[in-house]
Amino acid sequence: xxxxxxxxxxxxxxxxxxxxxxxxxxxxxxxxxxxxxxxxxxxxxxxxxxxxxxxxxxxxxxxxxxxxxxxxxxxxxxxxxxxxxxxxxxxxxxxxxxxxxxxxxxxx
Amino acid sequence: xxxxxxxxxxxxxxxxxxxxxxxxxxxxxxxxxxxxxxxxxxxxxxxxxxxxxxxxxxxxxxxxxxxxxxxxxxxxxxxxxxxxxxxxxxxxxxxxxxxxxxxxxxxxxxxxxxxxxxxxxxxxxxxxxxxxxxxxxxxxxxxxxxxxxxxxxxxxxxxxxxxxxxxxxxxxxxxxxxxxxxxxxxxxxxxxxxxxxxxxxxxxxxxxxxxxxxxxxxxxxxxxxxxxxxxxxxxxxxxxxxxxxxxxxxxxxxx
Numbered sequence: 001x002x003x004x005x006x007x008x009x010x011x012x013x014x015x016x017x018x019x020x021x022x023x024x025x026x027x028x029x030x031x032x033x034x035x036x037x038x039x040x041x042x043x044x045x046x047x048x049x050x051x052x053x054x055x056x057x058x059x060x061x062x063x064x065x066x067x068x069x070x071x072x073x074x075x076x077x078x079x080x081x082x083x084x085x086x087x088x089x090x091x092x093x094x095x096x097x098x099x100x101x102x103x104x105x106x107x108x
Numbered sequence: 109x110x111x112x113x114x115x116x117x118x119x120x121x122x123x124x125x126x127x128x129x130x131x132x133x134x135x136x137x138x139x140x141x142x143x144x145x146x147x148x149x150x151x152x153x154x155x156x157x158x159x160x161x162x163x164x165x166x167x168x169x170x171x172x173x174x175x176x177x178x179x180x181x182x183x184x185x186x187x188x189x190x191x192x193x194x195x196x197x198x199x200x201x202x203x204x205x206x207x208x209x210x211x212x213x214x215x216x217x218x219x220x221x222x223x224x225x226x227x228x229x230x231x232x233x234x235x236x237x238x239x240x241x242x243x244x245x246x247x248x249x250x251x252x253x254x255x256x257x258x259x260x261x262x263x264x265x266x267x268x269x270x271x272x273x274x275x276x277x278x279x280x281x282x283x284x285x286x287x288x289x290x291x292x293x294x295x296x297x298x299x300x301x302x303x304x305x306x307x308x309x310x311x312x313x314x315x316x317x318x319x320x321x322x323x324x325x326x327x328x329x330x331x332x333x334x335x336x337x338x339x340x341x342x343x344x345x346x347x348x349x350x351x352x353x354x355x356x357x358x359x360x361x362x363x
Binding site for chain 2: 001003018019020022033034035036037038045046047048049050051052053054055056057058059060061068070072074076077078090091093095096097098100102103
């Protein structure tokens with residue numbers, strides 16, 4: 001998720017990872033498929049029909065601008081990211097966007 | 109062609125014989141134009157040649173140890189899904205395909221990926237599918253099989269049962285889902301029905317998409333996951349409530 005000001009400058013970016021992890025034979029969390037022997041409670045993948053909510057907070061100063069745009073994008077890929085079968089890098093898909101204006105006058 | 113004939117013809121590669129009885133998808137293309145075109149752009153067509161597979165396959169063999177590159181059983185943990193035709197192949201063929209993957213000789217892997225034959229041929233020249241009244245043709249017999257309409261058809265590769273490698277487990281999730289109870293299958297979303305012809309010169313009918321879209325498709329991702337943002341200013345802070353909802357009957361991501 002990125003927050004940008006009216007000039008397009010992205011002054012804040014927050015990342016969340018939704019991924020499948022497992023437990024290896026020693027009970028350690030692993031993302032390497034062939035080491036996994038059991039499911040991990042630490043997996044962050046979205047479960048079927050799960051809703052996950054989160055509140056995020058960013059400090060805003062008048063100099064950051066007046067109008068803010070918040071955009072959420074999802075990049076779906078293997079770990080580590082690799083090109084797909086057609087040589088394409090995994091693309092970020094825009095999922096949501098909202099804008100709002102900081103009330104009051106902007107200081108000069 | 110027998111193995112001996114292949115040797116005489118200078119085609120000593122064990123895969124040559126195998127190819128003769130398992131035609132690559134390109135041979136199906138002249139009649140099944142649309143299906144071939146769609147499949148060519150799918151991840152199934154790149155099951156052996158994607159960057160990720162070519163990179164991780166040797167890492168897996170290295171993890172198993174020094175002998176793994178020579179042991180025809182070792183790569184089958186990957187090939188049983190990435191090259192399903194090899195499930196019943198001679199060890200020599202498996203060894204050679206292993207060599208091709210390790211050497212990244214992707215052209216030589218043509219025909220071993222998840223293709224027409226691996227899903228539709230049930231031995232000999234009989235090809236099965238979900239069409240209730242299939243037409244025979246000069247090239248092969250055609251047969252209806254209900255299994256193509258069931259999610260269980262995809263389960264062989266898209267379920268995780270230890271000690272297999274957990275690459276995909278969507279079927280296990282789906283099986284416990286409301287979608288399953290409502291009769292919505294894997295094919296409902298990933299092989300959507302459309303109007304067309306199954307083969308050149310065939311009758312117009314309902315056919316199924318063969319692009320197999322998943323999370324790498326932006327359109328599919330936007331249908332599967334809904335993300336909502338609500339923003340407000342609170343004093344000197346911008347507060348954003350983000351809600352992400354998975355609408356599908358399996359985990360996201362998964363394969």
